[in-house]
Amino acid sequence: ATARVAVDRDAVVAQIDRRIFGSFVEHLGRCVYNGIYEPEHPTANEDGFRLDVVDLVRELGSTTIRYPGGNFVSGFRWEDSVGPRDQRPVRRDLAWHSLETNQVGVDEFQRWLDLTGSELMMAVNLGTRGIEAALDLLEYCNHPSGTTLSDQRIANGTEKPHDIRMWCLGNEMDGPWQTGYMTADDYGKLAARTAQAMKAADKDLELVVCGSSGSSMPTFGDWERTVLEHSYEHVDFISCHAYYQERGGDLASYLASSIDMQYFIETVVATADHVGNKLKSSKKIKLSFDEWNIWYLDEHRESDEVNHEWRYAPRQLEDVYSVADAVVLGNLMITLLKNHDRVASASLAQLVNVIAPIMTEPGGAAWRQTTFFPFSVTSRLARGEVLKPRIDAGTYSTAVYGDAPLIDSVVTTDGSDAAVFLVNRSQTEAIEVTVNVSELGVASVTEAVTLWDDDVYAKNTLADQERVGLKALEGVVLDGGTLTVTLPPVSWSAIALA
Numbered sequence: 001a002t003a004r005v006a007v008d009r010d011a012v013v014a015q016i017d018r019r020i021f022g023s024f025v026e027h028l029g030r031c032v033y034n035g036i037y038e039p040e041h042p043t044a045n046e047d048g049f050r051l052d053v054v055d056l057v058r059e060l061g062s063t064t065i066r067y068p069g070g071n072f073v074s075g076f077r078w079e080d081s082v083g084p085r086d087q088r089p090v091r092r093d094l095a096w097h098s099l100e101t102n103q104v105g106v107d108e109f110q111r112w113l114d115l116t117g118s119e120l121m122m123a124v125n126l127g128t129r130g131i132e133a134a135l136d137l138l139e140y141c142n143h144p145s146g147t148t149l150s151d152q153r154i155a156n157g158t159e160k161p162h163d164i165r166m167w168c169l170g171n172e173m174d175g176p177w178q179t180g181y182m183t184a185d186d187y188g189k190l191a192a193r194t195a196q197a198m199k200a201a202d203k204d205l206e207l208v209v210c211g212s213s214g215s216s217m218p219t220f221g222d223w224e225r226t227v228l229e230h231s232y233e234h235v236d237f238i239s240c241h242a243y244y245q246e247r248g249g250d251l252a253s254y255l256a257s258s259i260d261m262q263y264f265i266e267t268v269v270a271t272a273d274h275v276g277n278k279l280k281s282s283k284k285i286k287l288s289f290d291e292w293n294i295w296y297l298d299e300h301r302e303s304d305e306v307n308h309e310w311r312y313a314p315r316q317l318e319d320v321y322s323v324a325d326a327v328v329l330g331n332l333m334i335t336l337l338k339n340h341d342r343v344a345s346a347s348l349a350q351l352v353n354v355i356a357p358i359m360t361e362p363g364g365a366a367w368r369q370t371t372f373f374p375f376s377v378t379s380r381l382a383r384g385e386v387l388k389p390r391i392d393a394g395t396y397s398t399a400v401y402g403d404a405p406l407i408d409s410v411v412t413t414d415g416s417d418a419a420v421f422l423v424n425r426s427q428t429e430a431i432e433v434t435v436n437v438s439e440l441g442v443a444s445v446t447e448a449v450t451l452w453d454d455d456v457y458a459k460n461t462l463a464d465q466e467r468v469g470l471k472a473l474e475g476v477v478l479d480g481g482t483l484t485v486t487l488p489p490v491s492w493s494a495i496a497l498a
């Protein structure tokens with residue numbers, strides 16, 4: 001089979017904002033404890049952070065990191081997490097039914113971010129707490145000095161303010177599982193008042209109001225409309241959360257998961273613009289896709305170490321990802337980039353051990369899951385502007401989405417270098433794709449990698465940590481303005497041009 005992709009230099013979606021390559025660290029399972037933090041590990045630094053994990057996070061290339069939850073934030077008392085470590089309380093975390101020792105808190109996490117070269121995106125608790133606690137946390141983190149809480153931060157050893165720019169107003173407040181969940185009306189009012197107060201403290205903050213926790217929620221759409229009717233003028237972003245998994249052996253539909261993400265984005269954009277137009281606002285609300293990933297959620301309901309004893313760092317949500325999962329993840333990144341004019345920020349959920357690209361063993365190794373590769377390559381190669389190419393490809397039949405295109409692609413360029421990202425969703429055929437890159441002014445191929453395997457369910461595990469990795473994409477030819485590549489079945493590929 002063959003396909004054609006044409007790149008129009010003027011079809012610019014957006015200038016790349018590095019926040020599109022964000023990730024997420026929640027106090028959940030072994031993400032923080034026995035994940036990024038393990039004081040007894042041979043690579044641990046003086047704060048107890050594993051430096052082998054820090055190296056992998058740097059290689060992954062994640063930028064802004066959302067913290068400390070997730071569902072966890074809806075019971076979080078931030079004051080517990082600062083000050084002398086030996087005096088911090090141990091609490092019950094109701095979201096994940098585990099023990100929270102508070103040995104990692106706001107100040108330590110900022111030091112970890114400095115090691116990884118990432119930026120903090122903080123969530124406030126609007127589940128069990130409210131405006132006052134949010135304002136106190138903001139003062140503790142961002143005020144330079146000379147107030148009670150900023151001086152407390154300095155006394156705790158953090159001289160420089162954290163200067164956190166992006167703040168989430170709670171988490172998934174529509175979900176009945178959320179501690180303190182609310183109706184859209186109640187949450188919209190609370191979010192508006194919290195945002196108004198936070199911006200009274202610092203008008204340049206960027207605030208994210210909770211959208212639906214998924215497009216399958218019965219209130220999807222209505223929730224966004226009501227919440228924005230209350231909060232539109234006070235907030236900058238609305239959140240989107242989406243997780244995908246293969247269900248019932250239907251790999252064909254699963255490989256086309258991006259179609260669902262596209263539908264989700266278009267619906268939220270339409271709803272936000274509907275409210276904005278009704279309010280006669282000149283402002284456009286951006287989307288923060290601050291939870292997205294593959295998550296075998298159905299399976300976890302049975303198998304996780306939850307709801308019995310109160311445990312420290314239980315093994316929860318530890319999905320092991322396949323080649324097919326990595327191809328879907330690479331395609332979801334393509335979709336985020338194609339919608340980058342409205343999706344200004346995104347967070348892969350999550351980063352370490354918990355539905356994560358990086359896995360660790362206590363006292364032992366840290367390794368890359370299959371999904372690590374498309375994320376790290378995209379973050380490294382995507383530079384400058386996103387261009388939306390025209391794709392002329394065949395389709396295949398899916399049970400969920402009807403006929404789905406066999407190929408998906410996005411292109412980026414910074415004027416001299418360019419990158420083409422491609423997915424082949426066919427399970428049976430290699431596809432020869434010709435890409436018209438004549439408008440990009442490039443003359444050579446500098447890198448061509450692909451993620452595929454004869455076994456689409458191959459995985460990296462503790463026992464076999466390097467079973468799956470990137471392969472060279474063979475036979476790539478750039479002749480004049482035409483790039484010709486052959487994409488293996490069920491593959492994700494990236495070609496860098498200069």
Ligand code: AHR
Nearest residue numbers: 026070071072171172349
């Ligand atoms: O990322 C795991 C969980 O998924 C988060 O805590 C929650 O916000 C979502 O339901």
